[in-house]
Amino acid sequence: MSHAHGLPHNFLPLSHLLPAGAAGIFSPAMEAVVEAPLCVPPDEPAVLLSDIREFAAGGSSYVFVVDVTAVFALDGLSRDILHYLRPGKSAPAPATEGRQAAGAGYVLLKDIFCAFEGTHDRQQIGEALRELRSIRAIRFSGFPGEEWKTPQRQLPPAPFPQRSLVLNVANDCNLGCSYCFAAQGDYGTPKRMMQEETARSSVDFLLANSADQKNVTLVFFGGEPLMNLGLIRRVVAYAGEASAKAGKHVDFTMTTNATGLTTEVIDFLSENRIGVSVSIDGPKEYNDLRRTYKNGMGSYDHVRPRILELLHRHKTRPVAARATLTHGITAVEECFWHLLDMGFHEVGFAPVTSSAQEDFALTSEELWTVLEAFRKLSDIYVERALKNESFGFSNLSNLLGELHTGISKNYPCGAGLGLLGVGADGDLYLCHRFSESPAHRMGSVQEGLDVARQTDFLSRAHLSNKPHCGTCWVRHVCAGGCYHEANTHYGSLYHANAHYCEWIRSWIDLGLHAYARIMESNPDFFPQFIEKRGAV
Numbered sequence: 001m002s003h004a005h006g007l008p009h010n011f012l013p014l015s016h017l018l019p020a021g022a023a024g025i026f027s028p029a030m031e032a033v034v035e036a037p038l039c040v041p042p043d044e045p046a047v048l049l050s051d052i053r054e055f056a057a058g059g060s061s062y063v064f065v066v067d068v069t070a071v072f073a074l075d076g077l078s079r080d081i082l083h084y085l086r087p088g089k090s091a092p093a094p095a096t097e098g099r100q101a102a103g104a105g106y107v108l109l110k111d112i113f114c115a116f117e118g119t120h121d122r123q124q125i126g127e128a129l130r131e132l133r134s135i136r137a138i139r140f141s142g143f144p145g146e147e148w149k150t151p152q153r154q155l156p157p158a159p160f161p162q163r164s165l166v167l168n169v170a171n172d173c174n175l176g177c178s179y180c181f182a183a184q185g186d187y188g189t190p191k192r193m194m195q196e197e198t199a200r201s202s203v204d205f206l207l208a209n210s211a212d213q214k215n216v217t218l219v220f221f222g223g224e225p226l227m228n229l230g231l232i233r234r235v236v237a238y239a240g241e242a243s244a245k246a247g248k249h250v251d252f253t254m255t256t257n258a259t260g261l262t263t264e265v266i267d268f269l270s271e272n273r274i275g276v277s278v279s280i281d282g283p284k285e286y287n288d289l290r291r292t293y294k295n296g297m298g299s300y301d302h303v304r305p306r307i308l309e310l311l312h313r314h315k316t317r318p319v320a321a322r323a324t325l326t327h328g329i330t331a332v333e334e335c336f337w338h339l340l341d342m343g344f345h346e347v348g349f350a351p352v353t354s355s356a357q358e359d360f361a362l363t364s365e366e367l368w369t370v371l372e373a374f375r376k377l378s379d380i381y382v383e384r385a386l387k388n389e390s391f392g393f394s395n396l397s398n399l400l401g402e403l404h405t406g407i408s409k410n411y412p413c414g415a416g417l418g419l420l421g422v423g424a425d426g427d428l429y430l431c432h433r434f435s436e437s438p439a440h441r442m443g444s445v446q447e448g449l450d451v452a453r454q455t456d457f458l459s460r461a462h463l464s465n466k467p468h469c470g471t472c473w474v475r476h477v478c479a480g481g482c483y484h485e486a487n488t489h490y491g492s493l494y495h496a497n498a499h500y501c502e503w504i505r506s507w508i509d510l511g512l513h514a515y516a517r518i519m520e521s522n523p524d525f526f527p528q529f530i531e532k533r534g535a536v
């Protein structure tokens with residue numbers, strides 16, 4: 001976490017960062033140098049640009065400091081000093097470039113003072129340097145205790161508390177979507193339903209392994225989970241009782257194709273506060289291209305009335321739509337507005353960048369078209385946020401949530417690290433997408449977690465083992481990307497998703513712009529809409 005200096009937000013307008021006379025930022029030796037005469041001997045201390053990304057938004061300048069995953073506003077002098085430290089005193093590199101401070105070497109402190117003395121007094125220059133150092137945008141050399149050490153790789157402390165289990169309650173599906181990663185719902189294994197005993201063991205496993213976590217999450221997944229509704233009803237009741245005994249709370253969510261929704265099912269979901277995410281790709285024209293029954297018939301006409309009833313009757317939780325973007329489907333805005341007009345509270349998009357059958361992956365050109373649409377939706381998002389209104393574009397809400405929390409990630413997601421998938425027979429997997437894959441099994445809810453395998457995974461999957469990401473400015477936000485996607489594309493889950501880095505960097509840059517614009521003008525938006533929300 002990078003709540004710099006203990007302040008509540010991960011964003012500090014630099015001009016307000018250090019009140020006059022702030023102490024403890026420089027060691028005594030450094031204070032002496034900042035107060036020293038301008039022209040110092042050539043072997044005097046020097047300054048080095050850290051890993052940063054500079055950007056401008058809404059007429060102001062900002063810096064994103066990579067190692068602390070934090071955004072700071074820059075005043076003119078600080079911005080100019082950062083530029084001065086670049087090779088050739090150049091402007092920042094485009095967002096698509098991974099290495100933003102490439103080639104920047106040490107610049108003598110005396111040269112910085114000399115360069116800016118004509119426009120600013122020494123006190124101002126010293127103050128700007130102190131502030132830039134305090135936010136870690138620059139480093140000093142030549143001062144006692146200032147040597148830069150490469151951070152040591154740290155694995156999460158074991159045992160890591162279990163927060164979420166994704167249950168494959170139905171290893172079967174009534175649809176036959178052509179792009180399905182789960183081979184039309186059965187992951188290429190015999191079709192079967194999870195049994196009650198396995199589901200109960202899953203609840204017991206989650207509660208027993210959640211350490212001091214008071215809130216844990218059970219996700220009903222498949223295949224199509226509503227094909228095993230009876231089990232879901234029983235496990236919800238059991239989890240309620242078991243968690244009460246353990247002094248914990250279980251939150252339930254479900255991902256469904258909506259074909260099995262009835263009035264009775266919807267009332268059950270609402271009464272039990274089960275969060276629902278519906279897989280639907282947009283209007284009939286797009287949805288029915290690939291979301292079909294096994295006989296090839298489109299699913300839209302069947303699910304639409306059921307979804308409308310869900311949106312009308314499910315009163316206790318927001319309902320989200322999840323649209324998969326595959327080759328040939330880039331009409332993001334059209335799909336977004338269609339789904340929002342239906343009444344979904346949030347709409348999120350999953351662009352497919354890798355596919356076992358490569359036909360379904362978006363081409364590079366299509367991915368950029370998608371980004372342009374994301375940019376337009378993000379602009380609307382910011383406009384609404386400045387009026388203190390929410391806007392249901394969940395991709396941006398999720399990214400803003402991450403940026404605001406300021407978590408510096410060494411792993412891309414919670415897979416194997418608080419989140420596990422549970423197969424229909426109770427086997428534990430890295431995440432739900434690896435269900436039924438023996439190579440990614442990590443024990444079972446009956447026998448317990450295979451800790452040796454988990455430790456091996458965490459060690460190998462650590463960001464420090466992804467050389468491709470070593471100098472990338474988004475590495476602590478992206479951390480190499482989804483393991484499943486990497487496994488599909490490169491045959492190894494430990495590989496970085498190097499096939500669309502420029503896109504990822506541009507998307508995160510877009511998020512930084514939105515974050516800065518909202519934070520600058522309406523910081524209250526975050527506690528009201530983002531902190532309470534969690535990821536959808």
Ligand code: SF4
Nearest residue numbers: 469472475478480501
């Ligand atoms: S996979 Fe992510 S972190 Fe790694 S280089 Fe690409 S964009 Fe950067």
Ligand code: SF4
Nearest residue numbers: 413415431482483484
């Ligand atoms: S590995 Fe991929 S699919 Fe699995 S939890 Fe992580 S991001 Fe999601």
